[in-house]
Amino acid sequence: MGKYQLVRRLAIGGMAEVFLAKAAGPMGFEKELVVKRILPHLAEDPQFIEMFLAEAKLAARLNHGNVVQIFDFGEQEESYFIAMEYVDGLDLKTLSRRAFQRGTPMSYPLLARIVSLACEGLAYAHALVNPENGQPLGFIHRDISTDNILVSSTGGVKVVDFGIAKAANVGPQTLSGVLKGKLAYMPPEYLLGSPIDSRADIYALGVVLYELIAGRRPFVADTEPQLMQLIIHDNPVDIGALRMDVPLTLVQVLEKALHKNREARYASCRQMQADLERFLFRCGEPVGALQIAELVKTLSTEPDAPPARRSSQELPAVESASAPTASTRPMRSPSTQSITRPLEATLVTPPSSADTMEEDERLAKLVARPRWRIPLMIAAIMLILMGTAIYGFSRDTVKEPPALAESLHSPPAVPQAPEVPPVAPKALEEQLRPPVSVETPPPPVPSESNPAKRPRKRASKSGTASAPASGGVLRSKLAPAFLTLAPMPSGEEVFVFIGDDPVDLPVKKRPMQPGKYEIEVSGTNQGHRFSRVEIVTLKEGESKPVPLNVERLYVGVQGLPPGKKVLKFDAHTLDSKDMIETYEGWHVLRIVDAATGKEEKRVDCLVVVGSVNCMVKLP
Structure with missing residues (x-):
């Protein structure tokens, strides 16, 4: 790339790719450095290039021992790059x-x-x-x-x-x-x-x-x-x-x-x-x-790297310990916020190098044993298998007394009061089953024609109880909890999810297993979108009402790309002050070029309780 010879790519990100490079000079002079090259799709945006060039010039003024030095800024094959100091x-x-x-x-x-x-x-x-x-x-x-x-x-x-x-x-x-x-x-x-x-x-x-x-x-x-x-x-x-x-x-x-x-x-x-x-x-x-x-x-090498003399085929893949997570809380104002204590982090420590060395020594001793022991080991294994087969056959032919078998293999019965008759498991399931209409179809999947909510991105969470599907049976031995969602936001379309499962409305004293649940409500009202997330912990035997009403705010739009303006905020236009009264949560903006009026792609923005702006989330 120009006067720089690219050696290998070190990384690639959303805006640029980074290479290890060399600058060559007379009489064999060489110096290692890093070249950061702007990705091609951004090199076509003149406003981005203008901003990038101004900020690169600014960063080039820095000259300090604790700051990476910028050496050069250039253009090669319709792509812009920065040359900077290489830190080994x-x-x-x-x-x-x-x-x-x-x-x-x-x-x-x-x-x-x-x-x-x-x-x-x-x-x-x-x-x-x-x-x-x-x-x-x-x-x-x-x-x-x-x-x-x-x-x-x-x-x-x-x-x-x-x-x-x-x-x-x-x-x-x-x-x-x-x-x-x-x-x-x-x-x-x-x-x-x-x-x-x-x-x-x-x-x-x-x-x-x-x-x-x-x-x-x-x-x-x-x-x-x-x-x-x-x-x-x-x-x-x-x-x-x-x-x-x-x-x-x-x-x-x-x-x-x-x-x-x-x-x-x-x-x-x-x-x-x-x-x-x-x-x-x-x-x-x-x-x-x-x-x-x-x-x-x-720390220059990964801690779980295998010894050099063992091939990669001999060792199972080992995943790095993931960062511990803490409990989160929903999008709501501090005045209505329920208190959730954070979970303490647990650090997972991989086997130490000392343990690996001990394992290698043990394997070496096994390999070094005399070969005459191998037939004896095979014979011993065959005798053990034969003994196991004979023992299994004798267990099939000799029946245990019923009382003894029940005492050995059945879990202890839960004591019940004599005046309460036992309830059949099927009847208990029917009592705890929430009412469900089989003919009721599930809520429609949000789309451009039905933009009630932002696409849901979820992953399973360890240690978090998942909500039973609509009409599911509670199998926990704990006493159920009961969930009521009220008040609910009004709107033409209102969707509620408990975990990843859609639920039918209204939700009044819905039986639930005790645990932690993520409850999401979203929808539209008079052309305005709204969304809100609640994290709820249900205790055994608890009957808990959870309010899901959303707040209405008067906000402006911040974060539009330069030279763009808002054509539509959801289904509405902004007022003369470029403000709008809407609800908390995610919204969709249709933006146009301010000079040509040509409509651009749609972008999302987020209204958070306590803010006066809908913050644009650029892709």
């Missing part, structure tokens, strides 16, 4: 994951040092000034995460990927309301559509620090709307429940960095770095590039 090492996400998989999380001084060095690089970027007038640029990274902090094999820590960074008053600005970055690292004010400043990066650094300590993020949910609600309204899971003996100083750093009110957060990365350095000073042990380099060397 691991990203912080991989480093932390491998440490937890080995059962040896990073020590508190080591992770504090790494985050402190990341603070150093960000503090430099935040303080960058315009050389023309000396005014601060107001630089914000906006995508700080464990993926974008690199740790080199020499012990360096570098912040990377300033591709979506923003600076005030420099070049084309990213439209307010466009959600750029990773949702789990976004601060509450960003999700609510408020202007952001450098404290958004401080919040993201707090999430990074939490993740390094606990092995998971402070908020985990199954869907993006649920995650947004957790970030906006809930407190993080207590870090002490996820890892023991967390130093009080680090807990205080987390509380300040992750504060929902940005005025209560650190005012700058320098302040956060100062608290981390004070913690390191009190630890009294040296933590520097040497210790970080040793960590990278130790």
